[in-house]
Amino acid sequence: MTREHREWTDRFSEYLDGTLDAHEAGRVEAHLGECGACREVMAGLREVVARAAELGEAEPPRDLWPGIASAIRGPARDGGRPTQASVIALPTAHADGVARRSSRVDGLLARRSWLAAAAAGLVALSVGSTWWVATSTLGPPGGVASPAASSADPVVAVQSGAPPADLAGELAALEEVLAAARGALDPNTVRVLERNLGVIEQAIADSREALALDPGNAFLAQHLERMYRRKLVYLQDAVRVVQWSG
């Protein structure tokens, strides 16, 4: 696109949104009448805006309520929250309940934030690598899945700290593929992948540590399970990169 075109197209969004004054809007319309390239750009922008307005709701891929319920209820040993009946019957109990709720949830969020901070890098990380795991130490601490890991419930399984049984095999297979492909990748790519994997593994280690301190916490177990699933996604992405690079 030439500089002249760009001087016009830079105003197209404001034109579409109706925020150009009448004089400027008239100039844009006049230019559109004589410039096919700009008409094409404008048509594309209109389509983007129209499609954005039509975007529907996306449903979560799984039910998120159990994790929320676990967080807002908390372990019974902490005393839980007042029952609804007592809350409604006794305003003072309600106030107490609110205070306790805030304290509990703030605590959970604070701990979650700590976990999230460890995991935050995962978001942008596209890939994990495996040669690192394959050659060193960083398989999921705990090594072989414990008997609990064979449970049908991945959250229960992961309470041992091991990856869910349904992921362990695929994780290992992807790690093998990547370990074999390492030599074919650009050294800069390898460095990025290794750095990313370090963050992933740190997030898993932090989650495991938190779970070890509070082994009955279903919320933490679920969080750790998600970390493993993210690792799987990154490994899958990494294999695709290898395939593309090939």
Place this chain on the structure above:
Amino acid sequence: MSKEPNPRQPSLRGRLGARVPEHFEQADVGRAAGGDHEAFERLYRGHVGRVYSLALRMAGPGEADDLTQEVFIRAWSKLDTFKGQSRFGTWLHRLAVNHILSRRAATSRRESRLLGGESFLDRVKARRERASGVAIDLDRAIGALPARAREVFVLYDVEGFSHEEVAEALGVTVGTSKSQLHRARMLLRERLS
């Protein structure tokens, strides 16, 4: 954030508020504020789609689950501050936007330190997709936008905020909001064409 609705399209807040009869929702809000988990679950079921969609488009699939849960956990903790001056959906949406943006700000700083900004795979994917000439769907294209442009685009073109609201939410000027919106639209046009 301004309370003036954006006239361009029904705002998310309007759409949220229209889905459940108000008196039912108000009753559930009252029950949930009193500690009723079942009432809060009904509120969750009624609103999770919009909150999740916002999180997905603002932060991507890797974070959307966690962010959605955090928003509802935060909402539970703050229900006693909801005074009923707006619809519950309006209040929840404001809380969701603020929470997602604050988390995104922290994450972006970390990503920037770790990866120098843009993720490796995003760059690879975008390059491949441009090279292949294959049109991609809008949600995927939104996910590949630079963070600031994505946030402005989602809030303005998807959620129906005004530039003034976007600027306030993101802590930028109205001019920046406009320029980032145009940047986002131009990038999306290229990727979708």
